[in-house]
Amino acid sequence: MTTPRDLSIAVMDMAQGRPVEQGDLSLALAGAEMIDLLGAEAIRLDGDRIVPGLRPPMADRLLDEAAAVLIREAPYESVGDWLWRRGRGLSAAYLAALEAEGQLTRQRRRGMPFRSGHPVLADSPARREAANRWTSDEPVLATLGAAIGIRDEWTGDVSxxxxxxxxxxxxxxNDALMELEAVRQRRAIEDAAFDNIWRGE
Structure with missing residues (x-):
């Protein structure tokens, strides 16, 4: 399994009662992909620029897709720009991939046989592997989980x-998540001000 898949499973399995914004998860998944691409030597960083390396065959379709869309011309893309570009809709892509592979199913609601229900993880080796990685406090997964709020902050030294x-x-x-939260807060303030205008307040 890959870091983004393990993170997707952890969000569904170990984050009960801690809902995650899909935008937050998508940014974290894009970061997890980049970490796995670094591990596969498909990329390296020059400062904060992503320099593509060789195109090793990736065993995971979504990671292979991530490698395929790298910008391969100087001055290359910054890590932050990659997170925003690659992260768009990424949480939905991983959910669809897990469902297509039979890693999760959808519970049917009583009395609604034709309506898709809530996705539920199947009992699979991938789920157990992700759970083991999560409970072992593996630093990368723990740090990403803390960043999106599904676990307490990891107190170890990642470096x-x-x-x-x-x-x-x-x-x-972390920077991208803070930027996204700032955008949400700004929009909430603007929406509240707009509502007040319509109410004559």
């Missing part, structure tokens, strides 16, 4: 177990 490139990606994910 002691990951290289500088991985640390850069994790920091960029």
């Amino acid at each position: 002691s177990v990951a290289d500088d490139a991985v640390v850069t990606v994790l920091a960029s994910v």
Whole structure:
């Protein structure tokens, strides 16, 4: 399994009662993809720029897709720009992939045989592997989980177990999540002001 797939499963399986915004999850999944691409030596970082490497065959379709859409001409793409571009709709893509592979099913609602129900994870080796990685406090998965709010902040030192490139990606994910939250807050304020105008307040 891959880091983004493990994160997707962890969100569904271990984050009960902690709903995650799909935009937040999509950004974190894009970061998780980048970390796996670094591990496969499909990319390297030059500062905060993503420099494509060789195109090793990726065992995962979505990771292979991620490698295929890398910008391969200088000055290359920044980590932050990649997160926003690749992250668009990514949580839905991983959900669809897990469902297509039989990793999850949809519970039918009583009395509504034709309506899709809530997605439920199947008991599978992939689910158990993700759970083991989650409960072992593996630093990358733990840090990503804390960033999107499905676990308490990981108190270990990521830099002691990951290289500088991985640390850069994790920091960029946090920056992107804070930027997204700022956009949400600004929109909420603007919407409230608009409502007040219509009410004559």
